[in-house]
Structures are given as structure tokens and as C-alpha cells.
Amino acid sequence: MGTKYLKxxxxxTSIAVFGASETVNSMGGAVLQNLLESGYQGELMAVNSQGYEQVYGIPCVKALGDLPEMPDLAIICxxxxxxxxIIRKLGANMVKAAVILTGxxxxxxxxTKRTLHDEVRESARPYGIRILGPDCMGMLVPGHKMNASYSHMNIAKGKVAYVGQSGLLGTAMIDxxxxxxxxxxxxxTLGDGVDVDLPSVVDYLAQDPYTQSILLQIDRVEGSSRNFLSAIRSASRNKLVLVLKSDVIRDQKVSHNVAPGLDDEDQVYDAALRRAGAVRVGTSDELFNALETLSRMKPMRGERLAIVSNGMGPIALAADRLLKKGGELSQLTEQxxxxxxxxxPDHWDGQNPVDLHADATPERFSETIRILSKxxxxxxxxxxxxxxxxxxxxxxADEVVKVAKKTPRNVLTCWMGRATAIESRNHFYSAGLPTFISPEESVDAFMHMVDYRRNQKVMRQTPMPYTEQNGPNHQRxxxxxxQALEEKRDYLTHAEVGDLLDLYDVPAINTHYADDINGVVAVAKSLGGSVAVKALHKDNVYPFCYDEKSNQRWKDLAMDLYSIGExxxxxxKLAYRVGERYEDQDCMGFCVQQMKRxxxxxxxxxxVTRDPTFGPMIIFGVGGYAVDVQADRQxxxxxxxxxxxxxxxxxxxxxxxIQENSYQPERDIEQLSDLLIKLSEMIVDLPNMACLEINPLLLNKRGLLVVDATVSLGDAVEPAISPYPEHLSEKITLRRSKRAAVxxxxxxxxxxxxxxxxxxxxxxxxxxRYFYxxxxxxxxxxxxWTQIDYDREMAFxxxxxxxxxxxVETLGVVRAVTDADNIRSEFSIVIRDDLQGEGLGEILMQKVVDYCRDRGTLQIIGSTLPSNKGMQGLAKKLGFRNSFNAEEEVVDMKMMLNDPVEDWQIYRLQH
Incomplete structure (x- = not known):
């Protein structure tokens, strides 16, 4: 993505500190001292209206205009x-980056009836100056010898990037x-985030060759949740991303912040981060331990763990934690x-975990590890x-270090105790081995890596063949x-919900409706056998309408009615109970079904439910009218x-x-999977569908059957993860063979x-295509290549x-990757060799040009080798300007698609 501006x-190459002085507790002075002490190699300048000649030996001027030259970066204190x-003047003088530490x-x-926060944003907008902060701690980049923060100490060079929203938690992490x-x-840390946001920084770090892992501390998701998840999904494909989500400011009415049908927003964050391929940690202790793991662990070979100890007590704690977390103990080979x-000793049972006994010597520890490592x-x-x-x-510890350095496998250590253990742990720190205080912490750290590995595996699983959707039904x-929205309704009637399920081929029980008791009796007579009756009213037309004690779900039901008298x-009784609670105009009659339990x-x-931050979400779990369904809400x-x-x-x-009781578990899982995909299609097709609840859904040897369902409506909301853009598909005919294609x-x-x-x-x-x-x-x-984020790139x-x-078979592909600000999109294209002359190149190139133009991209660019005359000719035919790039030894192809409308866009096109 386009994050070059973050450089x-x-x-x-030069930094100016505004508000720097040598007075006690001066934030600007602290920043300037940190820059000097970190050995920053670029030019330093100080600005202070008090008229100091210098600050800590750095020349100081009274105003921005007095500087000998404009800095690359301004730090405002x-x-x-x-x-x-200050922001307005910096922008006018073409300074393009500023960090605001001021709170x-x-x-x-x-x-003005506006906050200074808003005024800063408005001041920056005309000039395209990018802003980090305000109220952030600044940034430290050891590889560039730069400590541009108010931190009380510097940091060492490493391979983990830390991005937080809390400045104080950041300084604690440094310590x-x-x-x-x-x-x-x-x-x-990002502070209040006027401009530079978390997704942009994550995008930059994902491309940084010196960053192997990214550690995020977030209190909230600012701005677009789609951008947030897109950035993390992209980064986690190549680097381990761990997230500490804390809830610093909790709304007094917590229920307003939780999606209907859920009782804990943590479920939502867990699901969102897991979907993005990140691993979540729950506490600051876990965050510190995760940093220990990230900094010292080697790449994971697998997830089978061998445990070695000189006693069964520590082994029991570790093994119990591992199994509860879903981990796997290694099964040792016979050799x-x-x-x-x-x-x-003879008492060892030959299994993992390995008990070395209390008399274990250092040599026994090291030899056991050596054998296990093979x-x-x-x-x-x-x-x-x-x-x-x-x-x-x-x-x-020293013996363990010796053998651990000789194996490609990860060796985690836990030296329990304090008085005699501290020195041992220091030996592990110096040797670069992960070490922890308790067995449980050790296992948790290991499971962070396992969770990441599992998330990546799920993200990259190849889906089953795609089934075409029923377009006409979905249109209906x-x-x-x-129609319901036009009638000012925020729900679908019970009958409409049944029709909706039928349009998506979701099997539902036949339901009959009656306005009164006599009507119910008439329906029951026609159905015969046992029936169930539900009273419909203004509340239970909505999903998740049950109360905290789950009473609402059965209060309006009468089941297992065998005789007409019953x-x-x-x-x-139902009519009386409902009549006590609702006016006549709020009662909607009865629905009658044959009992299918x-x-x-x-x-x-x-x-389906809808979260305030992440939008539509699919829920799944055990159901029924008389159980606490929220206890198993995935x-x-x-x-x-x-x-x-x-x-x-x-x-x-x-x-x-299902695994324990079904005689066809694979069929049952496949049917449930198919149902979930249909709900996913509904979310994409019906952005006004706020919530949908199917409860209960029956699963038996005959298959699936929906017994009851409700749907509520609301404002149109898109999923946080971009869905497949079906509307971009079109049928074509190949030029020479007249072959039909898409x-x-x-x-x-x-x-x-x-x-x-x-x-x-x-x-x-x-x-x-690849230049090599x-x-x-x-x-x-x-x-x-195939499981792309449609918000960030496109491949036709x-x-x-x-x-x-x-x-079907693939005949050709064109790919376009667009920068974060939608300034440029870079394309690449390749066609099957045996299909040259069919016009595929022109079709694909025109498709990607139209796509980029329609989404407002300013310019589309590409490069090809000088020997690729065919590509150069096609580009010229479509309107590209070709030019030889002597530095890269390629031919650059560029086409303007839309005119820039703001100064910062013009600047970005020029650089």
C-alpha cells in the first residue's frame, strides 16, 4: 500500500522541535535531549517564541520563518x-510531516464552537501535511538512531514493532x-489520531524488512473497521501480529455497545482479530510475555510440545494449561x-512429559533436551x-543454553522461584532464549505462536468449488x-421471513397463520397430530428479544398440543397472557405448526447480528427455547x-x-456449512438486514429444518471485510475462436x-511477467494471489x-494494487501462451483501467522489460505514455485516469 509518506x-533527514527549552519539565526539551542522546544523525533545529539562542547546544529561532531550511519532520510540544x-504555517512552507506531542x-x-483537534485537522487539509498525534508519546526508531519521544529511556534495536494508543502503557513497555x-x-503511540492512523502504520511496518513481528495495543478502533482489518490481514500474512485490546473507557450502558444476541463485546474482537489472522492477548502480563516470545523464538516447525522438568508438580501445571488451551503434547518415538x-530413573513411564526427578543434575537436563531435539x-x-x-x-541454565543453541527447534524455559532464579533468567536473556516465571505463562506464550500458525492455516485454506448464486431470487x-422499509417497518413479518428463507433455499417448516383462537383451532384440525402455537406481537417479531433470564423465548409458546381441547x-391462556402485556394493535395473531421436535x-x-464497530456478524451455537443459547454463541x-x-x-x-451422535457427521457439517454461507450471502445482498435469528434450527437424520426465525431491519451497513464484487463480472466472446468466456x-x-x-x-x-x-x-x-482483499487490490x-x-480454466489474469490514498494503481498482466491473438490482453487491460477510473484512482502505472514489445504496443494503443527508465532498465507505462482536486494529491503525483 502507499505508505511512502511515513518515511x-x-x-x-532533519527535525525541528517546537517548544524546546531547558526549563524543568519541558516536554520539548526532553524530546531534544532524547534525540541528542540517541545519536540522531540528521540535522536538528529548535523553535521557541521566547527567543533562546540555543537549547542543549542546538541553535534555536523564534519562529518557523527564521529557520535556515524547512525540516523533514516537525515535532510540536x-x-x-x-x-x-503552527500546522498551518508548516503546511504553507511545504513541510509534509508533523508529530504533535501536545495534549x-x-x-x-x-x-468557534470547535475543538483544537478539529482546527488542527482543518489547518492541515489544504496542504496535505501528515500528522501523528496529538497527545502521543512520539516514536523511537533504533535502526535510525532516533528517539523522538518524551520517554524516560531509549530502547535497543530489535525485530519487533510496537504500536499503541496509550502513551503511559508504552513507557511502561519500554521500561x-x-x-x-x-x-x-x-x-x-498514536494518541488521538488526527491523521496518521493505525492501519497506515501497520501497512508501513508490514513492508519494513527489519520488522519481523508487530505488537499492537488498542483501546478502540478509530475510523473504518474495514481499513483496520484490511491492514492487519495484509500484515499477518507475512508477520506475526499480536493485539492487546483493552477497554479503557467503558460506556455506562454497556449493552448499547454490544451486538444484539451477544453479552460480551470481547467475543466480537476475538472473532474480528482471528478473522484477520492476528493473535489476541488478554492482559498486560500476556503482552509482556508475548514480546518475550516474539523477540526470542525461532520460526515454528509445528505445534507439538515436549515438556521436561525435575518434578511432577510443574509438569502438571504446564500440561493442564496446554490441554485446556487446545495444545498438543508430543508423542515420543520409540527410539x-x-x-x-x-x-x-526407572520410575519414568516412557511418555511425554518427561520427569527428570528431583535429583536431576544439569547434565541430565542438557542430555534430555539434546535427545528430544532430535x-x-x-x-x-x-x-x-x-x-x-x-x-x-x-x-x-548454562547447560540448557549450550544445547539450545545447537538445535533449530525452539526451547522455552521457566525457572521457578525468585531469589536463586533471577540470575538464571538473566543468563537466558543474554543468550536470547525465551524464559518465563511460571509454567502457565510459558504455555500461554507457546500457544500464542500456535494460535498464529492455526489462524494462518485457516486463512489460506483453499475453499470448495464456488456455486453460482440464484440471482432472480436474491433480487426478489x-x-x-x-417494500418493508417503504412501509416504515423495521422488521419483516413472520410470513415474510419464511418467504425470505425460501428464496435462499433454506428449508423451513410449513407455518400457518390465524387471527384468533377459532382460527388456530381450524388450522390445528386441518393439520392433525400434535401442534405448536406461537403468539405474535410487536416485540417477538425482532431477533434476540428474550430477556436476561431467557424467559421471553417460551412465554409466548404453547407446544405439544395433541387434542383440540388442549x-x-x-x-x-396464550391470548390472555399476551393481552395483559400488549394493546390490541400490538398483537399480530398466531402462527401454527406441526410439532417437529x-x-x-x-x-x-x-x-446474523450487527456490531457497532465491525458491522454484520454471523453467530452459531446450541439452540432451543429453554436453554441459555448465549452460553455457546460463536x-x-x-x-x-x-x-x-x-x-x-x-x-x-x-x-x-455431531461427532459423537450423528451417523452421518460429514453430511451434517456440510449442510450446516452451506446454511452459514447462505446467511453470508444474505448479508451481502441485503445491507438493510440488521439482525436475523433462526432458533431453533433442527438437525436430524432427515437434514436441516428451520422451526422459527425473525428478521429486523435498519440502515444499510457493509461487512467489515469486503465481499466478492459479483457486479464486476461480465460475459465476453474471444476474438478469434468465438469461444464464450467470463x-x-x-x-x-x-x-x-x-x-x-x-x-x-x-x-x-x-x-x-516476473522479470526473472x-x-x-x-x-x-x-x-x-487468489484470496485477495478487494478493498486493497483487484485481480481480474x-x-x-x-x-x-x-x-473451467483460467485463460489470463490482470492484477492492480492501489495505494492507500487511491493516488496510483500498479498493474501486471499475463496471458496463456497458446491464446495470443484472442484479444485477451486488451479485454483485461481495458477492464482494469475502467475499474480504477471508476473508483477514483488518479493514475495507473506498470513496468515491462524493453524486449516485451507486445505489452508496450498494447499500452500505447490503450492510451498509456511509455518511457524508458534507465535506472531500473524497464519501460514505464503511465496513464492519468482522473484529475487531482487537492494540492496534496498534486504533490503525491509529483513524488
């Missing part, structure tokens, strides 16, 4: 009321990290067991140590919702494919029940066809039915 923040004016900009100006010899590639039997079933080793006279802490569903009696049926709750962000739908099911208790955006399901397409390319086509010769792409690469393919046989 002015992280790699400035001046009083709040002066900040908007207190949120107070309201009585005259802790220095005490553990842990360094950072970048360290900054490993035999070798350990020769080394260990076991093919062991991916990581956790060494627990409790101090004894025979196993002194420091000596044992949209019309139904539009029907009359039960419905009379079979002895072998599993009741499930499934539906959540996932749409859109879903088969892999994601199955992952949602596996997290629920429903999955275990040009459309790529899907994750296209991965197998994309591999076949790549394998048809000649070495020359590959060289012209390369081998067959891996699954990891193919997943990255031409797909056609296979000439002989079933299925």
Missing part, C-alpha cells in the same frame, strides 16, 4: 492554542523491555523413549526447573426488504466460504455433539485453476469452460 516520520497556527486539544473553543534486554525496530530410558515428533521443548541442591539454577429478496385451553433432533441457534465476520464456515462450526459445542474478479476457489494456468506458461512468459525465472508457486503464494481473470471435460 518522513521514521527516517527524516508547544501550548495547545498555538498548535493549529489537551479536545477542549471546545467557546467562540520492561530494557530490563529484559529486548529491543524494537519501531516504537510509537527417543529407549534413549531416555538409559538416561532417566525427535521428529517434537516441534518445541519447554524446560521447567525448580531449584534443588542437585540442580542449581545457574549451572543448569431485496425487493421484499425495500389447543383451545393453551391458546386461550424429534427425539433424535439437535436444536441449533444460528443467525461468532465470525462475513463473508464466509466453506473453510471459514466449517471453522465456525468446529468452535461450537454443536460440533462435538471476465470476473478472482476468488479463493480459483486456486487449483490458477496453478494449472501458471503451469501452462512458458519460461519466457514467466520472465516477462522462477519455479512453481507454493500453496502459500497461490493463496495470497478470464475464465471459460474446459473444451473437453468438465469444469
Amino acid at each position: 518522513r516520520f521514521f527516517k527524516p 508547544s501550548p495547545p492554542e498555538t498548535v493549529p497556527g 489537551g486539544l479536545s477542549s471546545l473553543n467557546a467562540e 520492561w523491555a530494557n530490563g529484559h534486554d529486548i529491543g524494537f525496530s519501531h516504537f510509537l 527417543t523413549s529407549n534413549q531416555l530410558h538409559d538416561l532417566l 525427535d521428529k515428533n517434537v516441534d518445541c521443548i519447554l524446560v521447567l526447573h525448580a531449584p534443588t541442591r542437585l540442580a542449581p539454577g545457574v549451572d543448569t 429478496a431485496r425487493e421484499m426488504v425495500a 389447543v383451545k385451553h393453551a391458546v386461550t 424429534g427425539f433424535q433432533s439437535l436444536q441449533i441457534n444460528v443467525g 461468532v465470525m465476520l462475513p463473508p464466509l466460504n466453506t473453510s471459514l464456515a466449517m471453522e465456525l462450526i468446529k468452535h461450537s459445542r454443536v460440533f462435538n455433539v 471476465v470476473r474478479p478472482i476468488r479463493g476457489e480459483d486456486e487449483p485453476n490458477h496453478l494449472e494456468f501458471y503451469n501452462t506458461l512458458s519460461p519466457e512468459s514467466i520472465r516477462l 525465472s522462477r519455479g512453481v508457486p507454493t500453496h502459500h503464494e497461490l493463496a495470497t 481473470i478470464i475464465s471459460a469452460p474446459v473444451k473437453e471435460g468438465k469444469g
Whole structure:
């Protein structure tokens, strides 16, 4: 993404500090001292209206105009009321980056009725100056020898980037990290975020070669949740991203901040971050331990853990924690067991965990680790140590360090205690080995890495083949919702919900409606057998209408009514109970169904809710009218494919029940997965659908059946993750062969066809596309190419039915990646060798040009080798300007699509 402007923040060649002085407690003075002490190599300047000649040896001027030259970066520590004016002057003088450390900009100006925060934003807008802060601690970049913050100490160079929203938590993290010899590639907090936001910084760090992992501390998600998740999804594909989400400012009416049907917004954040491929930590202790893990662990080989200790007590704590967290103990090979039997006491049972006994010497520890490190079933080793006279802490630690440095496997350590353990831990810090205080912390740290590995696996699973949607039915569903909104209704009637489910091929029970008791009796007679009756009123037409004690769900129901007498009696009681609570105009009659609660049926709750931050979400879990469904409420962000739908099911208790009781578990899981995908389609098709609840959904040997469902409506809201842009698909005919084909955006399901397409390319086509010769792409690469974020990039393919046989094949692909500010989009294109002359290149290029123009991109660019005359000719034909780039030895192709309307856009086009 386009984050080049952030180099002015992280790699400035000159810095001016506004408000710098040598007075006590001067923030500007502290920043200037930190810059000097960190060894910053660029030019430093100071600005202070008091007229100092110098500050800590740095020349100082009274005003911006007195500076000998304009700085790359301005750091503002001046009083709040002066900040908007300084920003305006910086912008007018073409300074493009500013960090505002000053706080207190949120107070309201009585005259202008605006906050200083708003005035800063307005002052910057005409000039395109980018702003970090206000009220941030600044930033530290050890690799650039820059400490541009008010931190009380500097940081060491490392490979983990820290981005936070809390300045004080940031300084605490610096203090802790220095005490553990842990360094950072970048360290900054964002403050109130006038301009530079978390997604932009994450995008920059994701491309930084010196950053291997990213640690985020967030109190809230500012701005677009789609941008937030897009940035994290992109970064987590290549780097481990850990997130500490805290709730610093909680609304007094917490329920207003929680999606309907959920009782904890943590569920939503867990689901959102997991969907983005990040790993969430729950406490500051976990955050510190995660930093320990990130800084010292080697790449994960797998997730099977071997545990070694000199006592069963620590082993029991670690193994119990591991199993509760869903971890996996290594199963030792026979060879490993035999070798350990020769080394260990006779009481050892030959299994993992490995108890070395209380008399274990340092040599026994090290030899055991050496043997385990050669076991093919062991991916990581956790060494627990409790101090004894025979196993002194420091000596044992030194032996462990020696063997750990010789193995590619990760070795985690936990030296329990304090008085004698501190020195041992310091030895591990110096050796670069992860070490922890308790067995539980050790396992939690290991599981952070396991969770990341699992998240990545889920993100890159190849979905099942795509099934075409029923367009006409979905259009009728949209019309139904539009009609309800036109009638000023924020819900669908019970009958309309049944029609909606039918339009999406969701099997639902036949339901009959009656206005009064006599009507119910007449329906019951016609149905025969046992019936169920539900009273409809203004409240239970909405999803998740039950109260805290789950009473609402059965208060309006009468079930298992076998005789007409029972029907009359039960419905009379229902009518009386409803009549006590509602006026006549709020009662909506009754719905009558045959009882379908079979002895072998599993009741499930499934539906859609809407979160204030992340928008529509799909929920799934155990259901029924008389159980606490929220006790098993699993959540996932749409859109879903088969892999994601199955992952949602596996997290629920429903999955275990199916596995243990169903005689066709695969069929049941497949049917539930299909249902979840249909709900995902509804979310995309019906942006005004606020919530949908299906409860209960019956699952038995006959399949699925919806017994009851409700739908509420609201303002149109898009999913936080961009759905597949079906509207961009169009049918075409190839020029020469007249073969029918489709040009459309790529899907994750296209991965197998994309591999076949790549394998048809000649070495020359590959060289012209990638500028070098390369081998067959891996699954990891193919997943990255096909499972794209449609907000950030676009890939159009031409797909056609296979000439002989079933299925479709890919004929060509064009890809466009657009920068974050929608200034430029860079394209690349490749066509199958045997299809040259069919006009595929022109079709794809015109498609991507139109797409970029329609989304407001200013310029589209590309590069090709000088020998690729065909591409150069096609570009020229379409209106590109071609020019030879002598520095890169390529031909640049550029086309303006839209005119810039603001000064900052013009500046960006020029640089």
C-alpha cells in the first residue's frame, strides 16, 4: 500500500522541535535531549517564541520563518492554542510531516464552537501535511538512531514493532523491555489520531524488512473497521501480529455497545482479530510475555510440545494449561523413549512429559533436551526447573543454553522461584532464549505462536468449488426488504421471513397463520397430530428479544398440543397472557405448526447480528427455547466460504455433539456449512438486514429444518471485510475462436485453476511477467494471489469452460494494487501462451483501467522489460505514455485516469 509518506516520520533527514527549552519539565526539551542522546544523525533545529539562542547546544529561532531550511519532520510540544497556527504555517512552507506531542486539544473553543483537534485537522487539509498525534508519546526508531519521544529511556534495536494508543502503557513497555534486554525496530503511540492512523502504520511496518513481528495495543478502533482489518490481514500474512485490546473507557450502558444476541463485546474482537489472522492477548502480563516470545523464538516447525522438568508438580501445571488451551503434547518415538530410558530413573513411564526427578543434575537436563531435539515428533521443548541442591539454577541454565543453541527447534524455559532464579533468567536473556516465571505463562506464550500458525492455516485454506448464486431470487429478496422499509417497518413479518428463507433455499417448516383462537383451532384440525402455537406481537417479531433470564423465548409458546381441547385451553391462556402485556394493535395473531421436535433432533441457534464497530456478524451455537443459547454463541465476520464456515462450526459445542451422535457427521457439517454461507450471502445482498435469528434450527437424520426465525431491519451497513464484487463480472466472446468466456474478479476457489494456468506458461512468459525465472508457486503464494482483499487490490481473470471435460480454466489474469490514498494503481498482466491473438490482453487491460477510473484512482502505472514489445504496443494503443527508465532498465507505462482536486494529491503525483 502507499505508505511512502511515513518515511518522513521514521527516517527524516532533519527535525525541528517546537517548544524546546531547558526549563524543568519541558516536554520539548526532553524530546531534544532524547534525540541528542540517541545519536540522531540528521540535522536538528529548535523553535521557541521566547527567543533562546540555543537549547542543549542546538541553535534555536523564534519562529518557523527564521529557520535556515524547512525540516523533514516537525515535532510540536508547544501550548495547545498555538498548535493549529503552527500546522498551518508548516503546511504553507511545504513541510509534509508533523508529530504533535501536545495534549489537551479536545477542549471546545467557546467562540468557534470547535475543538483544537478539529482546527488542527482543518489547518492541515489544504496542504496535505501528515500528522501523528496529538497527545502521543512520539516514536523511537533504533535502526535510525532516533528517539523522538518524551520517554524516560531509549530502547535497543530489535525485530519487533510496537504500536499503541496509550502513551503511559508504552513507557511502561519500554521500561520492561530494557530490563529484559529486548529491543524494537519501531516504537510509537498514536494518541488521538488526527491523521496518521493505525492501519497506515501497520501497512508501513508490514513492508519494513527489519520488522519481523508487530505488537499492537488498542483501546478502540478509530475510523473504518474495514481499513483496520484490511491492514492487519495484509500484515499477518507475512508477520506475526499480536493485539492487546483493552477497554479503557467503558460506556455506562454497556449493552448499547454490544451486538444484539451477544453479552460480551470481547467475543466480537476475538472473532474480528482471528478473522484477520492476528493473535489476541488478554492482559498486560500476556503482552509482556508475548514480546518475550516474539523477540526470542525461532520460526515454528509445528505445534507439538515436549515438556521436561525435575518434578511432577510443574509438569502438571504446564500440561493442564496446554490441554485446556487446545495444545498438543508430543508423542515420543520409540527410539527417543529407549534413549531416555538409559538416561532417566526407572520410575519414568516412557511418555511425554518427561520427569527428570528431583535429583536431576544439569547434565541430565542438557542430555534430555539434546535427545528430544532430535525427535521428529517434537516441534518445541519447554524446560521447567525448580531449584534443588542437585540442580542449581545457574549451572543448569548454562547447560540448557549450550544445547539450545545447537538445535533449530525452539526451547522455552521457566525457572521457578525468585531469589536463586533471577540470575538464571538473566543468563537466558543474554543468550536470547525465551524464559518465563511460571509454567502457565510459558504455555500461554507457546500457544500464542500456535494460535498464529492455526489462524494462518485457516486463512489460506483453499475453499470448495464456488456455486453460482440464484440471482432472480436474491433480487426478489431485496425487493421484499425495500417494500418493508417503504412501509416504515423495521422488521419483516413472520410470513415474510419464511418467504425470505425460501428464496435462499433454506428449508423451513410449513407455518400457518390465524387471527384468533377459532382460527388456530381450524388450522390445528386441518393439520392433525400434535401442534405448536406461537403468539405474535410487536416485540417477538425482532431477533434476540428474550430477556436476561431467557424467559421471553417460551412465554409466548404453547407446544405439544395433541387434542383440540388442549389447543383451545393453551391458546386461550396464550391470548390472555399476551393481552395483559400488549394493546390490541400490538398483537399480530398466531402462527401454527406441526410439532417437529424429534427425539433424535439437535436444536441449533444460528443467525446474523450487527456490531457497532465491525458491522454484520454471523453467530452459531446450541439452540432451543429453554436453554441459555448465549452460553455457546460463536461468532465470525462475513463473508464466509466453506473453510471459514466449517471453522465456525468446529468452535461450537454443536460440533462435538455431531461427532459423537450423528451417523452421518460429514453430511451434517456440510449442510450446516452451506446454511452459514447462505446467511453470508444474505448479508451481502441485503445491507438493510440488521439482525436475523433462526432458533431453533433442527438437525436430524432427515437434514436441516428451520422451526422459527425473525428478521429486523435498519440502515444499510457493509461487512467489515469486503465481499466478492459479483457486479464486476461480465460475459465476453474471444476474438478469434468465438469461444464464450467470463471476465470476473478472482476468488479463493480459483486456486487449483490458477496453478494449472501458471503451469501452462512458458519460461519466457514467466520472465516477462516476473522479470526473472522462477519455479512453481507454493500453496502459500497461490493463496495470497487468489484470496485477495478487494478493498486493497483487484485481480481480474478470464475464465471459460474446459473444451473437453468438465469444469473451467483460467485463460489470463490482470492484477492492480492501489495505494492507500487511491493516488496510483500498479498493474501486471499475463496471458496463456497458446491464446495470443484472442484479444485477451486488451479485454483485461481495458477492464482494469475502467475499474480504477471508476473508483477514483488518479493514475495507473506498470513496468515491462524493453524486449516485451507486445505489452508496450498494447499500452500505447490503450492510451498509456511509455518511457524508458534507465535506472531500473524497464519501460514505464503511465496513464492519468482522473484529475487531482487537492494540492496534496498534486504533490503525491509529483513524488
